[in-house]
Amino acid sequence: xxxxxxKNTDTLEFFAIDEQSLSSIPLFSDSVQAxxxxxxxxxxxxxxxxxxYLVHNPSATFCVKAIxxxxxxxxxxxxxxxxxxxxxxxxxxxxxxxxxxxxxxxKRVNLNDNELYLIPENSNFSPIKIxxxxxxxxxxxxxxxxxxxx
Amino acid sequence: MLPTLYIKLYSMIAxxxxxxxxxxxxxxFNPKINLKPVIVLSNNDGCVIARSNEAKSLGVKMGQPAFQxxxxxxxxxxxxxxxxxALYGDLSKRVMNVVSTEVKxxxxxxxxxxxxxxxxxASKERGIAIKNKIKKWTxxxxxxxxxxTKTLAKVASYIxxxxxASGVFIFKDEDLIDRALNILDVQDLWGIGRRNASKLHDxxxxxxxxxxxxxxxxxxxxxxxxxxxxxxxxxxxxCYQIExxxxxxxxxxxxxxxxxxxxxxxxxxxxxxxxxxxCATKLRKEKSCCxxxxxxxxxxxxxxxxxxxxxxxxxxxxxxxxxSVEIIKNAIYGLKxxxxxxxxxKKAGVVLGGIVPEExxxxxxxxxxxxxxLKKINVAVDxxxxxxxxxxxxxxxxxxxxxxxxxxxxxSPCYTTRFSDILKxxx
Numbered sequence: 001x002x003x004x005x006x007k008n009t010d011t012l013e014f015f016a017i018d019e020q021s022l023s024s025i026p027l028f029s030d031s032v033q034a035x036x037x038x039x040x041x042x043x044x045x046x047x048x049x050x051x052x053y054l055v056h057n058p059s060a061t062f063c064v065k066a067i068x069x070x071x072x073x074x075x076x077x078x079x080x081x082x083x084x085x086x087x088x089x090x091x092x093x094x095x096x097x098x099x100x101x102x103x104x105x106x107k108r109v110n111l112n113d114n115e116l117y118l119i120p121e122n123s124n125f126s127p128i129k130i131x132x133x134x135x136x137x138x139x140x141x142x143x144x145x146x147x148x149x150x
Numbered sequence: 151m152l153p154t155l156y157i158k159l160y161s162m163i164a165x166x167x168x169x170x171x172x173x174x175x176x177x178x179f180n181p182k183i184n185l186k187p188v189i190v191l192s193n194n195d196g197c198v199i200a201r202s203n204e205a206k207s208l209g210v211k212m213g214q215p216a217f218q219x220x221x222x223x224x225x226x227x228x229x230x231x232x233x234x235x236a237l238y239g240d241l242s243k244r245v246m247n248v249v250s251t252e253v254k255x256x257x258x259x260x261x262x263x264x265x266x267x268x269x270x271x272a273s274k275e276r277g278i279a280i281k282n283k284i285k286k287w288t289x290x291x292x293x294x295x296x297x298x299t300k301t302l303a304k305v306a307s308y309i310x311x312x313x314x315a316s317g318v319f320i321f322k323d324e325d326l327i328d329r330a331l332n333i334l335d336v337q338d339l340w341g342i343g344r345r346n347a348s349k350l351h352d353x354x355x356x357x358x359x360x361x362x363x364x365x366x367x368x369x370x371x372x373x374x375x376x377x378x379x380x381x382x383x384x385x386x387x388x389c390y391q392i393e394x395x396x397x398x399x400x401x402x403x404x405x406x407x408x409x410x411x412x413x414x415x416x417x418x419x420x421x422x423x424x425x426x427x428x429c430a431t432k433l434r435k436e437k438s439c440c441x442x443x444x445x446x447x448x449x450x451x452x453x454x455x456x457x458x459x460x461x462x463x464x465x466x467x468x469x470x471x472x473x474s475v476e477i478i479k480n481a482i483y484g485l486k487x488x489x490x491x492x493x494x495x496k497k498a499g500v501v502l503g504g505i506v507p508e509e510x511x512x513x514x515x516x517x518x519x520x521x522x523x524l525k526k527i528n529v530a531v532d533x534x535x536x537x538x539x540x541x542x543x544x545x546x547x548x549x550x551x552x553x554x555x556x557x558x559x560x561x562s563p564c565y566t567t568r569f570s571d572i573l574k575x576x577x
Contacts, residue, residue: 086289102182103181
């Protein structure tokens with residue numbers, strides 16, 4: 001499913017479903033009966049599917065729960081669910097799920113003058129410098145965060 | 151003897167085989183245990199069913215009972231897991247999906263193996279590319295073996311795993327194949343089980359190369375047409391194609407090891423009834439019927455000093471069926487024929503064979519059963535059990551005991567299939 005951009009207001013963005021991406025979805029589920037057809041019929045049997053929106057590569061995508069506040073300024077709060085795509089190559093400034101010496105951590109990648117840092121997004125935490133001696137590996141790239149507001 | 155005809159247009163097949171699959175699945179979500187010994191235990195935490203390389207080199211054997219390993223586990227801090235099929239199934243599906251993006255035709259052969267059609271373009275580099283993509287996308291390490299036939303691809307993947315750094319191996323020339331078969335135990339050939347291997351050993355055939363060079367008439371005499379096919383495959387002549395359609399299961403089996411050995415016929419009858427009914431339910435789910443009902447028993451093979459007794463009895467049915475009552479009745483009949491009160495039994499099982507589609511059944515003229523009525527009963531029972539839980543409605547012969555919950559002391563979370571279980575990471 002693709003979303004087509006429709007309109008911006010001051011606070012909200014509006015999207016429509018790109019119909020080309022829906023060609024495989026049947027529009028009618030029942031046989032046609034006599035009487036005036038519902039004008040809404042063409043548009044039934046369609047739901048917004050959050051999977052389609054959040055998951056671009058199902059085979060390589062995993063959900064991971066964040067515990068702790070080190071990334072709160074990047075919008076990742078304790079208890080949030082992160083969508084992690086293993087197939088993506090991290091770029092500079094990507095938020096990644098990394099493994100350092102066997103331990104998982106979520107941080108922002110920062111490559112500067114050939115020095116690699118993992119940066120927290122919370123002033124109470126310090127950056128981690130990645131050195132040759134460390135066993136360091138990027139497990140996946142964080143692509144979305146699901147945050148509960150109620 | 152060399153087959154006289156070589157086909158000119160040959161196919162190329164790649165076998166993608168996940169390395170120590172269950173152990174590797176556990177590692178994806180637990181990087182701390184990388185490079186550490188890992189084992190996975192079977193249902194009820196009974197026997198070892200997967201080992202990491204580190205566990206293999208500590209001498210842990212496949213199928214070894216957990217109680218024999220207690221000292222080793224403590225001494226070397228082996229990481230022990232109960233089977234988590236929800237997790238392994240999910241990762242398997244992912245691996246297969248990744249493979250399917252790379253080839254036009256593939257056959258999912260088991261939870262951790264797939265045959266790929268490489269006929270369009272076979273190279274080591276293609277194998278390496280697929281291997282790297284699977285590792286990157288899913289975290290699962292695989293080996294790839296490439297050859298003209300499935301059997302040789304299997305051998306190639308074995309070599310890839312044991313003897314290459316890249317994890318990918320391709321059979322290019324005949325000489326290489328024979329050198330590989332020369333160091334391969336005949337038991338490790340595809341389709342040669344423990345029983346066939348010991349028979350071959352008795353005839354002085356120990357390596358796969360010896361098997362390849364044996365007179366095919368002799369092989370046919372002792373190992374039927376399947377042995378001949380296997381031999382042809384070793385010569386690069388494909389007898390088994392890539393099967394893209396899921397075939398109806400060849401047989402359906404329920405077998406379990408008991409936590410305590412059983413001696414009494416009454417108890418065995420209960421157990422066999424439960425297994426038979428379990429099989430019958432699976433059969434109906436597949437909309438199939440069976441034409442044979444087989445029963446087997448085994449004594450404890452880890453009690454070396456005792457005489458072993460592993461009887462097997464197969465009963466043919468006149469009309470194929472999937473009726474629980476009929477299948478249980480035949481299973482018990484078979485059990486009574488093989489039961490010997492002088493032994494303690496560790497394992498029992500029921501196998502339904504000769505599976506045919508439900509709709510293709512030919513009714514026998516002399517059939518005394520009202521099959522339509524029986525079908526209605528079975529449909530009703532299945533429905534109740536699917537809503538209210540397995541074993542809600544059962545036959546009296548299955549006994550009154552609650553079916554024991556699986557013992558899974560070391561179960562890892564279902565990281566990929568339950569939101570409550572997803573990986574939690576400190577931020």
